Amino acid sequence: MASPIKNVIVIGAGGNTGPSIVNSLLASGFTVSILARESSTSTFPAGLAVHRTDYSPASLLSAFNGQDAVVSVITTFSTSQQKVVIDAAAEAGVKRFLPSEYGLDTSRADAIEEAPPVVMKRDAVERLRSKEGQGMSWTAVCVGIYFDWALELGFMGWSIPTRSATIYNGGTSSYSATNLARIGEAVSAVLLHPAETANQYVYVHSFAVTQQRVLAALEASTGAKFAVTEAQSEELKKEGLAALEKGDEAVGLMKTVGAAVYGPKGLFDFGGRAEEWMKVLGLEEENLEEVVGKIVKKVDGKV
The missing domain is CATH 3.40.50.720 (NAD(P)-binding Rossmann-like Domain)
Structure with a gap:
């Protein structure tokens, strides 16, 4: 109809x-x-x-x-x-x-x-x-998060040009990325x-991932070992709340959202709900490794 x-x-x-x-x-x-x-x-x-x-x-x-x-x-x-x-x-x-x-x-x-x-x-x-x-x-x-946009611009803890990443809470929290x-x-x-x-x-999402999965895809695509800084999402949340109190809305939003993505409460983890809705809508999951490979080529072409 x-x-x-x-x-x-x-x-x-x-x-x-x-x-x-x-x-x-x-x-x-x-x-x-x-x-x-x-x-x-x-x-x-x-x-x-x-x-x-x-x-x-x-x-x-x-x-x-x-x-x-x-x-x-x-x-x-x-x-x-x-x-x-x-x-x-x-x-x-x-x-x-x-x-x-x-x-x-x-x-x-x-x-x-x-x-x-x-x-x-x-x-x-x-x-x-x-x-x-x-x-x-x-x-x-x-x-969930805007995956290609954030990865290309170096947000959410990733830096393709410097081959480095900030990994929160061990990088094992699952989240939906689109x-x-x-x-x-x-x-x-x-x-x-x-x-x-x-x-x-x-x-909906393009895929459900963890930071560790994204890191593995980045290292496979670049052929390089990324320098990893370990961090905690709770500290990122505190920084975000402090920025909001000071009136710095952009920084406050980015940090509180980042903390929610990588934190333990799963606010960005849509799990089976995304899978069921995508069946209804006729959408299929995308391939993480293929997407990461394209982004790496695009970013490296700018360096």
Whole structure:
């Protein structure tokens, strides 16, 4: 059965995940448009309608008129703005709203304790729950960490150029990791399966890994022994919380999220839930070694 969702507007399409989502939606046959701030200088694929907004209710209603779905990929520290966006989408008759999740499992009670900034993501889902009676459903897509993005840029303890790594808690904690292209595929798949994904959290990944597995793949791909620094996730969490208290949101978010990835509570370990959801969505696991090999070649080509 064809999906009742055809027209999709993407918010925050100029960020890290936006391009992969837009490209996947287009490849899947959706009619895509963009919602961007009036001051935004981001560029988007030719031919797409770009709706400029000051986030006033009137401008949002105008942009959402005729849209079947809203996909939000705005940054974590802008997610508090989703409330007015959600309200406008419901009023405009939008059928499905995907809030800016795309990370750890914020449905868990301990998510906010481990990574306080995600409280804004939780608040957005609660707002969406309140709109279910108005005919607008929602799907929160959890993807774990952005694997290729983080590895290429040297985040999350990895440094391909220096052949070094920081390994937390022995590197044995399992976590879900997702490449940027897979995030786009997941969003498209959700909108192609609206009945199965309505009003719930959906879990996907490219693969489930540990730091030790990634380290082995890096060493095999580079042919080099990496210099390893041992560390504890609890110390990383303390550093992140201290940064947040000082108002350094970017550093605080990166460190608290990193601690949650490698920590013992498994906030990024989706386990069998991701496997089951990917069967529903028609997605297959990717090959870690192949992905790492491509990233190593790309990074080494820049050195």
